[in-house]
Amino acid sequence: MWLRSCGNRRWIGIWLCFLDVAKASSLGCVVRVGNASDDLHAFAAAAQTWGVKCRWFVGLAPTPAVADMGRRLVNGTKARVLTLEGASTPLEVLLRSYQLKGAFPGGPPRLACALADAFMFLVVENLMKAIEEAGLHDAHLFSLLCGSRLLCQTAAAGTALSELPLSIASQRLQERAMRLGPACGRRPEEACAEAIRSQRTLYPPAIHASGAAGHRSLFSALYLAWPATSWGCRREYPVAIPDAVRPFGQRKLAVAVLIGSLLRSPASTILLLGRLFVEEVDYQVFVYTAPIAQSRACADALAVLVGEWVSAKLKVASVRDSLEEQYFQSVVGTRHMRQWYKLRAAYAMMEEQERMQGWKYDLVLKMRTDVEFISPLSLAHFPEVMSARVVYSAGDIIFFANRQVAHTLLDEILEQLVSRSGNERRLLPLNYERLLRTGEGNALNLQVFPDVPGIRDAVYGKASRGMLMSAIRKHFGELEAAQHRALRGEAVPTVSGHWRFRNDTKEFKTWQRMNRLPRDNEMCSMRHWFYHVHTAEPEVLMRGWTASSFTLSKTRHYTNCNCEPPECLPVGWPMPWPEFGNASHARWAGKTMRVWR
Structure with missing residues (x-):
């Protein structure tokens, strides 16, 4: 991998990538991509980060099957994948690449670098500096070595060596190679220690x-x-690209914290809301919740929430709000889906604040008051949050994204959830290429899949983590074919890892014994949050929660500060409270859209 500054532009590349450098020369990087899951996902991650800055980004796979898997993982990016069998050393990778049609479109680069290890990163600024210091930047024939992992050489050298037997080419290379500095190939901690x-x-x-x-x-x-x-030097001696600037400039980051939920066990989190981040950021808490219960404990919690320590902006549901929320529940079929109505209302509060202040927040964090963090959050645990269309999520409990991604996910979330309401057993379309880019976890196994051979055990999770992604790659064609048949109206057998569809699980038996098994029209919040992100346009990729670990309060089902209709009606509210779910209350549908939009 490498980077290179070009005037006011900066191009980045990994593996095979060409850049314009000084005097219109070009630089290429070639890497061997293994068939292990880690190799493939590292390749996909590179395509989604470094690769977006490249003109060309190509990985070389050992077999056609691995190359095909790689293409699926990077579909939608600039990356290309070619097949290269048998190469193991950087020299072999580089020499074979000269023989591949399409590896060097428009001719080979003036300087080409090869990596035999898919997990190496090459900083080009250092490489070009080393070349210039050695007076080799105009040389036609020279090579540089970084241990046994990295090889760089000119196009003329590569062409000449590719015409020789491999053993002779290797000997010639060793004779004239210039080895790079002592930190070459070391672990970041070692490099930092030397710095x-x-x-x-x-x-x-x-x-x-x-x-x-x-x-x-x-x-x-x-x-x-x-x-x-997880690595790096002390702040005063960072391993970083020279002249890199923070993406938000010199000002502090502005974060909107959205709490759209019942105020459950508020004492567990409310104090942390006053010092939520390790870094110095400006953040505002927006809370939308059901009517507050009349108790001393709730009054005290509310005083801290809206007081100087947290300074949250609070909105309590009105009669009209509660009626609209109840109508939303009647459509989606289950009470716990009401959290999305409340969250959308908290998002609307944030939008109103942005209109008043004339600028938008940089980041958006969704959380609940029954979440107990072990420690404050650190931005260091969200490396992509400012640079990519990703959302860091722990189920439907908490998530973190930049402002643009938050708009994509939350602006029309209620309309989109309603559009997917209905029979939970039906097969909703899945984009399997996007699934491969996202990776496993975060309720993937709760989705409904075509029951093609080889999928059931993977969906049920009867083996190690990663089995489902491996099965999707292996049976990609069968899954897509079954999905197309379902879209044409054919009956397709399905399978899901959700406990509600599996009478062999402890959860199913427990809810069955309580006579509270979910009906087929009751939407699962976890499943539909994953699916909502999965179908987002423009594409959003879900990452697992990587920050401070947390637990849910043990008293969250017993301690809350809300009087939530229709179970509880504040004094002065209409009685009896209307019930939804039939045609006589359809008049509320149009009014509901007022809040949903």
Whole structure:
């Protein structure tokens, strides 16, 4: 992997990527992509981060099958995948690439770099500096080595070597190679230690990125000057790209914290709301909730929430709001889906604040008051949040995204949820290429899949984590064919990992014993939040929650500060309270859209 500054533009690449550098020369990078799941997902992560800055981005796979899997993972990006069998060393990868049609469109680059390890990262600024210091930037024949992992050479050298037997080419290479600096190929911690000892900032030419998460973290930390997550130097000696600036400039980040829910066990979280982030950010809390119960404990909690410590903006549901929310419940079929109505109302509060202040928030955090964080949140745990269309999510409980992504997900969420209401057993269309880009977790197995051979055990999770993604890759064609048959109206057998459809699970038996099994028209909030993100346009990719761990309050089902109609009606509200779910109350549908929009 590498980076290069070109005037006022900065192009980034990994594996095979060409950049315009000084004097209109070009630079290429070639890497061997393995068939392991980690290799493939690292390749996809690179395409979604570094790859978006590339002109061309190509991975070389060992077999046609792996190449096909790679193409599915990076579909929708600029990346291309070619097949290259048998190459294991950087020299072999680079020499074979000269023989591949399409590897170097328009001719080979003036300088090409090869990596045999898919998890290496090459900082181009250092490489070009080393070339210039050695007086080799105009040379026609030269090579540079970084241990046994990295090889860079000119197009002339590559062409000449590709015409020789591999053993002779390797010997010639060793004879004239210039080895890079002592930090080359070291782990980031070692590079940082050397930088600190020498009292200067060190930019190693190659560092290690472990898997997809490492690629995303490195992209944000090195290129965008975003806080590093699991590695890096002290602040005064960072491993970073020279002159990288924070994406939001010199001002503090502005974060909107949306709480659209019942105020359950508020004491567990309300104090943390006054110091929610480790970093110095400006954030505003917006709370939309049901009518507040009349009790001393609730009054005290509310005083802290709207007082100087948290300074939350609070809106309590009116009679009209509660009627519209109840109508929404009658359509989606289940009470716990009402949280999305409340969240959309909190989002509307944020929009109104933005109109008043004349600027928009940078980030949006959705949470609840029954969430108990172990420690404040750190932006370092969300490396892509400012740079990509991703949402960090822990089910339907809490999520974090930038303002543009929040608009995509929340602006029309009620209309979209209503449009998908109905029989929960039916097969909703899944974009399997997008699933492969997203990865496993966050309620994927709760979706309804075509019951093609090989899928059932994976959906049920009877093996190790990652089995479902592997099964989707393996049976990609059968899944898409079955889905197309369903869209044509054919009967297609289905399977889901949701406990409500599996009478062998403990949850099913418990709810059956209580005579409270969900009806087929009762939407599952977890399932539909995942599906909502999955179908978002423009595309949004869901990441797992990577920040401070949390638990849900043990008293959340017993302690709350709300009087939620129709179970509880505040004094002076209409009695009897109307029930929804039949045609006589359809008049509320038009009024409901007032809030949904």
